[in-house]
Amino acid sequence: MVVLKLWVLLLIVSMHGYGTLASDPDPIQDFCIPNPKYGAIGTAHLSILPCKNSSEATTDDFVFSGLKAIGNFSDTGLATIPVNPGVFPGINTLGMSFVRADLKAGGINPPHFHPRATEIAYVVQGSVYSGFVDSNNRVFARVIEQGEVMVFPRGLVHFQMNVGEKPATIFASLNSQNPGLQKIPTAIFGSGINEKLLEKAFGLTPKQIGTMRRRFDPKTVR
Secondary structure, three states: OHHHHHHHHHHHHHHHHOOHHHOOOOOOOOOOOEOOOOOOEEOOOOEEOOEOOHHHOOHHHHOOOOOOOOOOEOOOOEEEEEEOOOOOHHHOOOOOEEEEEEEOOOOEEEEEEOOOOOEEEEEEEOEEEEEEEOOOOOEEEEEEEOOOEEEEOOOOEEEEEEOOOOOEEEEEEEOOOOOOOEEHHHHHHOOOOOHHHHHHHHOOOHHHHHHHHHHOOOOOOO
């Protein structure tokens, strides 16, 4: 059963990779393992390292072992291990990234979105209430069980909650090596938006706004 799960996950990730042209540029070589010996090239969003000679690439460049253990849990009962070229150089220029997410019983992954990527999430174990909201404010959500997959379209707000009595584990793949992450509560209350505007937009008092700002201050939120 474990082997079947892994094969399904690998199939999802490999099939998902074929859709990368819609997000990241098409690679112009088989692979590009960053060479840390040379200085990074700075861009608006990324620091790009030149590729090392392909003859210097090894099998270890294409293997990542950092998903064996659970990450550190946040106050919401969520632990994530994001994987991008910064920690796994082998996926550089391949137009993808992925993440392991663990949820305690009752834990949540708060509403958020990825501005540059579509996400596909596979439930390895547990029962997870998952969903997204489209641009017409229609909610598409239900409980996703072990072995099921749900897709979250690019740029749409989505969320997850463990509704089971045991921990849940999710593996997700995104079709960009730099998908971006915007957490809705932090974006609204932790970004310094004018207090009067927030009061009128949400019908909250100054005291309530202050409470929300302290709760979602990016310097303290976990």
